[in-house]
Amino acid sequence: xxxxxxxxxxxxxxxxxxxxxxxxxxxxxxxxxxxxxxxxxxxxxxxxxxxxxxxxxxxxxxxxxxxxxxxxxxxxxxxxxxxxxxxxxxxxxxxxxxxxxxxxxxxxxxxxxxxxxxxxxxxxxxxxxxxxxxxxxxxxxxxxxxxxxxxxxxxxxxxxxxxxxxxxxxxxxxxxxxxxxxxxxxxxxxxxxxxxxxxxxxxxxxxxxxxxxxxxxxxxxxxxxxxxxxxxxxxxxxxxxxxxxxxxxxxxxxxxxxxxxxxxxxxxxxxxxxxxxxxxxxxxxxxxxxxxxxxxxxxxxxxxxxxxxxxxxxxxxxxxxxxxxxxxxxxxxxxxxxxxxxxxxxxxxxxxxxxxxxxxxxxxxxxxxxxxxxxxxxxxxxxxxx
Numbered sequence: 001x002x003x004x005x006x007x008x009x010x011x012x013x014x015x016x017x018x019x020x021x022x023x024x025x026x027x028x029x030x031x032x033x034x035x036x037x038x039x040x041x042x043x044x045x046x047x048x049x050x051x052x053x054x055x056x057x058x059x060x061x062x063x064x065x066x067x068x069x070x071x072x073x074x075x076x077x078x079x080x081x082x083x084x085x086x087x088x089x090x091x092x093x094x095x096x097x098x099x100x101x102x103x104x105x106x107x108x109x110x111x112x113x114x115x116x117x118x119x120x121x122x123x124x125x126x127x128x129x130x131x132x133x134x135x136x137x138x139x140x141x142x143x144x145x146x147x148x149x150x151x152x153x154x155x156x157x158x159x160x161x162x163x164x165x166x167x168x169x170x171x172x173x174x175x176x177x178x179x180x181x182x183x184x185x186x187x188x189x190x191x192x193x194x195x196x197x198x199x200x201x202x203x204x205x206x207x208x209x210x211x212x213x214x215x216x217x218x219x220x221x222x223x224x225x226x227x228x229x230x231x232x233x234x235x236x237x238x239x240x241x242x243x244x245x246x247x248x249x250x251x252x253x254x255x256x257x258x259x260x261x262x263x264x265x266x267x268x269x270x271x272x273x274x275x276x277x278x279x280x281x282x283x284x285x286x287x288x289x290x291x292x293x294x295x296x297x298x299x300x301x302x303x304x305x306x307x308x309x310x311x312x313x314x315x316x317x318x319x320x321x322x323x324x325x326x327x328x329x330x331x332x333x334x335x336x337x338x339x340x341x342x343x344x345x346x347x348x349x350x351x352x353x354x355x356x357x358x359x360x361x362x363x364x365x366x367x368x369x370x371x372x373x374x375x376x377x378x379x380x381x382x383x384x385x386x
Contacts, residue, residue, distance in 0.1 A: 112174055326360055
């Protein structure tokens with residue numbers, strides 16, 4: 001474990017213990033319960049957090065999956081199955097559960113974990129994990145390099161100036177094979193814990209370097225919404241203060257604002273005239289140029305029934321390219337020469353026989369037909385008049 005990871009974990013443990021020791025969790029739990037009781041039952045069900053834990057436990061040669069708080073398993077499969085079959089069994093048990101709410105904890109047998117109750121000074125509350133590492137050699141027959149361990153504070157009374165904590169230790173050579181087996185099966189666990197009644201004890205023996213990093217869009221969305229609410233509140237307060245201060249200045253600058261509005265109207269009128277001219281030009285260009293559907297319809301009618309296109313492109317310059325297969329690709333030139341929408345169809349590259357279909361693969365290019373300009377057609381029509 002790197003020094004940065006250790007420091008971050010110690011800081012998070014200190015923050016977590018400080019939060020739990022404060023009265024805020026109890027207040028927010030009471031407040032949230034009172035607010036939830038005011039909502040209709042359907043709304044409470046829709047807003048309920050679905051991120052319940054699923055517990056995975058190995059019993060003999062079988063894996064059992066159940067939801068925390070329930071004793072009946074959701075799925076049970078043999079460890080002798082291949083990885084695909086075991087993943088399918090797990091996926092079937094997770095049907096109907098939001099992927100963001102799928103949190104999986106591996107439950108170890110109680111006799112696989114060494115549990116010791118320690119009495120530590122209150123000053124050690126913020127760094128229990130570090131203190132437990134120092135006490136490992138004295139409290140267990142192992143050193144820190146041989147085990148994975150977790151520490152939790154107990155609610156039982158202790159001597160004055162001290163707190164009761166529980167140290168839970170498992171040998172690395174006992175946990176690593178299980179984690180390696182799950183990793184080989186493609187199953188990722190979020191925690192390693194012990195069973196307690198129908199749920200879990202609430203610890204995590206999973207090595208920090210093997211912890212899964214899940215993307216939680218809902219958490220990000222909630223944080224973004226909370227930040228937006230705070231920002232909107234600050235903006236509302238700032239707007240109220242600004243409105244009171246700028247009321248007099250707004251009256252003094254009213255004439256200047258009217259002059260500015262007049263200039264804006266003139267600018268908008270000019271912009272509207274420019275846009276009307278541009279829209280007329282675009283409409284004229286669109287009317288003169290064949291549509292994409294017209295080009296495809298002409299190709300469909302001219303190509304033989306046994307031919308088909310695999311790729312078609314039309315760029316802004318009117319260059320058309322299409323690739324396909326035909327029994328006799330050389331005859332396509334004669335079929336396309338009389339097209340009213342295509343000019344100068346030609347093959348690009350060589351014609352090759354496709355080994356799968358037995359037909360000739362071709363790639364042709366052509367130019368989109370450009371109609372004669374109106375000013376060039378005007379003299380011809382005037383000359384033919386009596």
